[in-house]
Amino acid sequence: MKENGPTHALSIxxxxxxxxxxxxxxxxxxxxxxxxxxxxxxxxxxxxxKDGIDEKRIVRLTGDLEKEIGILKVRYISQRAAMESxxxxxxxxxxxxxxxxxxIFPASFExxxxxxxxxxxxxxxxxxxxxxxxxxxxxxYGGVWLERxxxxxxxxxxxxxxxxxxxxxxxxxxxxxxxxxxxxxxxGEIEILKxxxxxxxxxxLPFYLEGGLQGLLGAGVAILLLFALFRMFSVTIAPYVSLFxxxxxxxxxxxxxxxxxxxxxxxxxxxxxxxxxxxxxRI
Amino acid sequence: MIHFLQVDKTYPDDIKALTKISCKIERGEFVxxxxxxxxxxxxxxxxxxxxxxxxxxxxxxxxRNISRLKNSQVPLLRREIGFVxxxxxxxxxxxVYDNIALVLRAVGHNxxxxxxxxxxxxxxxxxxEWILQQTxxxxxxxxxxxxxxxxxxxxxxxxxxxxxxxGNLDPELTVEIMNLLEKVNALGxxxxxxxxxxxxxxxxxxxxxxxxRGALAA
Numbered sequence: 001m002k003e004n005g006p007t008h009a010l011s012i013x014x015x016x017x018x019x020x021x022x023x024x025x026x027x028x029x030x031x032x033x034x035x036x037x038x039x040x041x042x043x044x045x046x047x048x049x050k051d052g053i054d055e056k057r058i059v060r061l062t063g064d065l066e067k068e069i070g071i072l073k074v075r076y077i078s079q080r081a082a083m084e085s086x087x088x089x090x091x092x093x094x095x096x097x098x099x100x101x102x103x104i105f106p107a108s109f110e111x112x113x114x115x116x117x118x119x120x121x122x123x124x125x126x127x128x129x130x131x132x133x134x135x136x137x138x139x140x141y142g143g144v145w146l147e148r149x150x151x152x153x154x155x156x157x158x159x160x161x162x163x164x165x166x167x168x169x170x171x172x173x174x175x176x177x178x179x180x181x182x183x184x185x186x187x188g189e190i191e192i193l194k195x196x197x198x199x200x201x202x203x204x205l206p207f208y209l210e211g212g213l214q215g216l217l218g219a220g221v222a223i224l225l226l227f228a229l230f231r232m233f234s235v236t237i238a239p240y241v242s243l244f245x246x247x248x249x250x251x252x253x254x255x256x257x258x259x260x261x262x263x264x265x266x267x268x269x270x271x272x273x274x275x276x277x278x279x280x281x282r283i
Numbered sequence: 284m285i286h287f288l289q290v291d292k293t294y295p296d297d298i299k300a301l302t303k304i305s306c307k308i309e310r311g312e313f314v315x316x317x318x319x320x321x322x323x324x325x326x327x328x329x330x331x332x333x334x335x336x337x338x339x340x341x342x343x344x345x346x347r348n349i350s351r352l353k354n355s356q357v358p359l360l361r362r363e364i365g366f367v368x369x370x371x372x373x374x375x376x377x378x379v380y381d382n383i384a385l386v387l388r389a390v391g392h393n394x395x396x397x398x399x400x401x402x403x404x405x406x407x408x409x410x411x412e413w414i415l416q417q418t419x420x421x422x423x424x425x426x427x428x429x430x431x432x433x434x435x436x437x438x439x440x441x442x443x444x445x446x447x448x449x450g451n452l453d454p455e456l457t458v459e460i461m462n463l464l465e466k467v468n469a470l471g472x473x474x475x476x477x478x479x480x481x482x483x484x485x486x487x488x489x490x491x492x493x494x495x496r497g498a499l500a501a
Binding site (some may be wrong): 192195197202 | 332334354356358359360361362365368372374385386389390395434438
């Protein structure tokens with residue numbers, strides 16, 4: 001590789017850019033998924049009740065809800081408790097709250113969903129079942145945001161695969177062209193090697209290895225660069241982002257994905273070498 | 284050793300290179316293949332190492348029918364043959380040592396043995412050891428051709444094929460190189476020299492296979 005230093009450096013640089021984009025794109029769904037998990041943990045369903053339901057019925061309803069599949073905990077909030085909570089939340093505006101009566105606050109159930117039932121689809125389905133209870137006035141959950149976010153995550157995950165496919169094609173093409181250039185530079189040497197009885201493997205193996213090494217180095221450089229930028233981002237920018245998106249545990253690519261990216265680098269570089277030798281004129 | 288039986292070779296666009304060639308070269312012989320440019324000399328040499336394939340006829344090298352060799356067996360055939368070119372075909376970015384050692388590395392020789400063999404063959408072709416670290420372009424034409432012959436001999440082939448080996452050399456160096464090839468032949472190697480230089484052929488009094496427009500001349 002040292003004989004064609006600038007060409008190889010350019011090739012490794014191009015591969016590194018391609019892998020950098022791919023790996024950076026992988027980071028989004030990874031971190032959004034953790035944000036989604038955090039949000040899912042906080043998800044609650046609020047079932048607002050119609051006015052005038054007696055205590056006996058409330059107790060029975062509480063029991064019925066606790067038996068419902070997917071519900072972990074049920075907490076009844078009476079009209080008075082709702083008003084007190086409202087007053088607590090807006091304690092600074094004491095004067096403005098004077099004269100409010102408890103009966104304008106609806107009684108409700110705060111329902112905590114079991115861990116295995118916190119996907120947007122399951123929460124939507126549970127909320128829909130709860131809304132059929134005759135005493136239910138309205139059922140609220142943070143479903144719309146959760147569903148939108150989940151859809152975004154789904155799109156990103158698929159986007160990664162599409163982008164990954166395109167990038168692998170780019171990497172194969174870049175490596176193939178570099179290896180082909182080396183091949184033409186070494187045409188004389190290859191011709192002599194073949195004439196003196198070198199086997200095909202002896203002649204071709206260095207080109208395959210060259211392609212594989214280029215892919216590995218390109219992927220390695222990309223991951224190092226991404227890691228450096230990730231560290232910078234997580235120290236300087238992430239705290240500000242958390243203000244808007246809530247507590248967010250930023251995660252870098254796990255070792256298994258790093259190993260996978262390096263593996264794809266080697267494999268696509270190797271394939272590039274293979275294609276260039278196949279397409280090159282018979283030597 | 285080398286046996287051509289009714290061999291025809293036509294290149295694309297119907298360019299007939301060889302027609303009905305039948306000839307025999309015995310073990311240990313020194314033979315000239317002569318003829319003007321385009322007579323088919325180089326094609327004949329290329330057929331022996333299976334760099335080209337004949338359209339018809341049979342070619343036997345060391346009693347093996349080379350047209351029946353599998354592609355994977357061709358390297359083994361070529362290891363028995365040394366090839367010398369008119370333009371030397373040395374690698375200019377490598378030292379003389381590496382140019383010669385390349386052959387031994389390619390055929391998987393013991394690494395420890397390589398320097399010994401390179402020095403030995405260098406002596407055989409009459410070059411001194413200081414030349415080993417030089418690159419070919421720093422050498423004279425005669426020295427370069429000696430290095431090329433050393434490269435052809437280093438794997439101790441049974442046959443040496445030389446395609447116009449003196450074509451780029453002045454008369455004095457031509458004699459040097461021809462004497463060297465005679466010396467190689469005297470050591471038991473079969474030598475086949477393709478040349479259009481009739482003066483050279485007359486000077487060395489060896490058997491001639493004359494070609495004219497792809498056929499054996501009468």
